[in-house]
Amino acid sequence: MNVNLPFPDLAPAMPEIVIISAATIMLLLELFFKNKGVLAFMGIGIAALAMYFVPMSIGDTFNGMFKSDLYSIYFKFIFLLNLMLTIMISLQYMKREKAEYGEYYSLLLFATAGMMLMASAKDLIVLYLGLELMALSTYILAGIKKHDIRSNEAAIKYLLLGGFSSAILLYGISLLYGLTGTTDIYSISVYFKFQGSSLPVVMAMMFITAAFCFKIAAAPFHMWAPDVYEGAPTSVTAFMSIGPKAAGFAVIGRIFYVAFQSLQADWVPVLIGISILTMAVGNILAITQTNIKRMLAYSSIAHAGYMLIGVIVGTSEGLSAMITYLLIYTFMNMGAFAVIILLDRGDEIKDYEGLAKSQPLVAGLMLVFMFSLTGIPPTAGFIGKFNLFMAAVQAGYAWLVIIAVMFSAVSAYYYLRIVMNMYMKDMTEEASITPSPTLALALAITIMMVFAIGIMPSLVIG
Amino acid sequence: MLPILFFLYHAVVIIALSVVIITRRNPVHSVLWMLVLFFHIASLYLFLNAEFLAAVQIILYAGAILVLFLFVIMMLNIKHELNADICIGEWPIGVAIGLSVMTLVILGIGKFSHGPMGQASIEAVKAETHTKALGRVLYMDYLFPFEIASIILLIAIVGAIVLAKKEKASGG
């Protein structure tokens, strides 16, 4: 038999190809470099290279299973940014934690590639594989401090619950396949446009919803997040709190806006419920926390609740507000984690008492990130929330916005508590820091962007 | 009539084995029962004209994954396991929720109507042999996911090595 294999057009997938091949090469190079820092710098370079390819990678390829459009490009930009910043804050940290494996950087790259595939997937099979590529890499990353029982615990919890949620996802996808006879998201959309809703369709949709709500850590599927975030190495926590969440949102946006677009009446009420519950759980539980990583985990849950509003409103403004929020969240959250890594102290909130006296600059940075997370102008966090809530109000969800603003006010309590601890309390002992050039660079980038976006929102809006 | 009986036999055995697997106290028994289960599933695949998948099911699942499970179980302390509780204290809640979900799912799939038919009719596949037809789809239409799957396997290797290998004395 003479099979004529047409060579696929690689251009649209260039960023992914760059990342994956570089990650594979880095696995080999790891054997030759004693100093793992080289790999880190290589990773940053590769991310930059991929970022360079991202804007020119528009188009469909691989039998229409891969679709690179403006939507996915925004997300890829966020993923690559997340990757770069994570590597920057990791370099010193992994050395300090004695977990300096060369594979670490490759795995970060693989995970990012998985996220990028998710954002670009036009076929449910590619979507699932991208998701697993991301998930499996992050499981390993969460457990990479293998001599630390907490890291092991985080990894096993993440893996088991992640596996459980993928099984739920697969069940939903299999039903969807049976119902429509296809796995192509756009064909599914066409099919539903003519067939309308039915009970099995709704069921398949809910299984998929549950699985992705797990990935974005929305309540009641959120419970893994605090434990995993607390136990994982801090740099990985920073990576996880943004990347998989953003990827989850990328898929939610794609699936709900394309495949299930004609079924809005069925999924909107469910997502509203999840969003409110998520905001409530995230914000209320964050108040009671004593560990800052754990607090940020709950805060990240709460932020997922806000972002879901962007999906709910059902307009393109809502979706773009959600993407903008993710980008802003990337900067402010990464900044906060960079500060945590910078400090030699533990992760307890009371360790931050009197920080302003011993490390005024660090305290100032943390102050800005906390303000931004709260959403106080002129920081980027305010712009993100404003944008998101405005889109919701315009779409007629004023009541939802009122709830969100209320929870946002609650959130001020726990973010500003950190600020209060730093500025109002006396220090128990002198705080020391371990600065490194890359960490400083990450902090500089994040703080600059938090202010730049806050002062010039037109950078990201529109 | 015969196909129905065939299906019913498999359905009953598969369900029964599933229950057996999750109720065994000794994990080794669970694994062995699972082996039997996989053979039944493979035979169901045969019944559904998926010969290649039946083979994969046996070779990969039964041959590789289950053996991996067995290896790990052997490393752990079985004696301790035999005296421990098999379930968490809240197991009735878990079972209740599970059964509730099942009720809803059964309710949901009651109105199931499958989508439009594809090209690969049984006759067409028979003419080409299943493996070849599947292979062509896999390597032509699904080449891209196939590549991703290869990366996933690579990650599994890397992960297993990173997490499970013995450290050198230097700790590097």
Added chain:
Amino acid sequence: MDNAILIPILPLVAFLINILFGRSYIKNNAHWVAILGVAGSFIIAVQTMLDVMGGRTLNQDVYSWIVSGNFKVSIGFMIDQLTAIMLIVVTSISLLVHIYSVGYMHGDGGYYRFFSYLSLFTFSMLMLVMGNNLLQLYFGWEAVGLCSYFLIGFWFDKKSASDAGKKAFIVNRFGDFGFGLGVMMLFIMLGSLHYTEIFAKLDTLKGQTIAICGMNVDLVTLIALLLFCGAVGKSAQLPLHVWLPDAMEGPTPVSALIHAATMVTAGVFMVARFNPLFSMSETAMNVVALTGGLTSLFAATIALVQNDIKRIVAYSTVSQLGYMFLACGVGAYGAGVFHLYTHAYFKALLFLGAGSVMHAMSGELDIQKMGGLKKHMPVTYWTFLIASFSIAGIPGLAGFFSKDEILWMAYNGGYVGKIVWLIGTLVAAITAFYSFRVIFLAFHGSFRGTHEQEHHLHESPKAMTIPLMILAVGAVAAGWVGIPEVLGGHNGIGHFFEPVLGHPKVSGGHDEEWMVMAISVTGAVLGIALAFLFYVLNPKLPIRMGEIFKGYYQVLWNKYYFDELYDFIIVRPAKWTATAILIGFTDAKIIEGIVNGVPNAIAGFGERLRKLQSGNLQHYAISIAFGLFLILTIAFIAAGK
């Protein structure tokens, strides 16, 4: 003009540098940064002034922050004649006060903090006057208020200082509440916050009414009065004047800059800026004129009997601000702003002079304990004297021209105008009297303080006297830009303002103008003569007078019992209610329940939720399964409907 954007930015940069690096690196050199910043602003402001005089104006958005439908939050600059004069006032006074503070604040623990606040204040004030939209004005408005609050309470370890700061803050809330409402109404009615767009659409408001408590209120009047509420608070007019005298607890340079020359005049600036709106409502204009007139009289009479030198100057400020509103109220916005401008120089001079006296007297403020300071501190004396002549309205000095312009305009302004003219003339005489009371009591005669104080008497350092001398030049010459035609000038400043502020109709002839001028000058001279009689020729006379008019003296001494009145009708009831409720319900724990209950309830709820987060991953799995069950149920129910 093209560099105008730098005017506010330079002080902002100075502020940022000082606040970030002041504590550890700059320390006692903080003044260099601040002075350089504001000096740069001053130079550009002068350039801008020249450009404006050449006929160039500017109105453009520099930066749009948020645009959402009609709602646009932007930073934009509008530079016209009104702004230009404000820029000159703010930057020049600020520069001089900065220099003065180098001497005055020398050795203070919060040196860098003080200068960074000053820079921040200057920045906010400049943003306020340069803005081309209401929102920017409003932010500037609140920002200067905040800076003033910080600076009044600068010595926060002093209880009276922090109390005064709080008082200023709370009293201003009342005014700002109205102001905020006014801004909102304007936006709702006209859909824009930009001055030019508002003024262009003002006609649509004409004749519209709004029902409040069953009464139909004219919309224009309502908005104008709401905006005026803000001005009343910020510019310390009746009945919200009580915070300004107390604000004297702050460092004296602050009083000169914020509480005499710039921030308190923001109200006048705002009314002048919104002159198209105010001019549309007869009622509002009359309210403004009468409030101004009454305040000026009222504050001047209080100043007659006070002994605290800074408080006298403070009441005099309140009184002069009243003058400016009086002018605006009769439609003579140009005259009002002219007075604002001259007042800035002589009043800043008076404050800085008072500061110089305090400096010499080791913080003593009571003029009864001074006397004969003339020979110890000649520079302070002479400059203080010039300022007093200026404020008294002696011909040829700055105060004379602006005051005369106001009185003349008031005289032309209908029967309300006539009333306020009478008040104004009377106030002019009283002002002359109390100003010279200070001069005679403090600088003439013999020293009445302790020996140590006398021993310590000295002239202030150069950093303080040089600004005094410069300001003295201003107190003399600032008015020369507005010499009226009747005196052979051509009222340059009046014509300068015409494009923005218009020019009120003048019905009276030159004879009448001469008469008005003569009356006020006679009043002023009489006032000075009387002060000379009372405090130099026959020092027993004041005591006798005090005994004869004992009742009235008491009223004045107690500042018309305003503080007591507020204490009685607002503070005490508020406290009483709070206490009564507290005591009444302590047993029931209702208050405690509400106050602590909400946060506690949330936290308690959180604690309970935390229990669910047990650490056992199977509980999490149950949660996931339950969530799946839940959303399936919801979706099935929703789909079934």
Added chain:
Amino acid sequence: MVPLSWYIGLSAIVFVIGMIGFIVRRNIIIMLMSIELMLNSVNISLVAFSHYLQDFRGQVFVIFIITVAAAEAAIGLAILVALFKNKSAVHTDEIMEMKG
């Protein structure tokens, strides 16, 4: 001919059994096996769909699912081994360091 819905029913039941096993069994290895059970139920329905829809996609998907399942099991067991080295625990209620 066996109706398609029977297969779906079978798959649903096996799926839920796997789910219950995952939720209630304390032993992590059994939990991993429960996940395999759930994946197999999905595979059954996919193959059935594939057969009834006369479309290969379902079967291709099954191949990928098996691949991923193998990778996941490998990584899961590797993590378990790492955990076991630090603390000989294979039960979920023995690893509750982090909570709240």
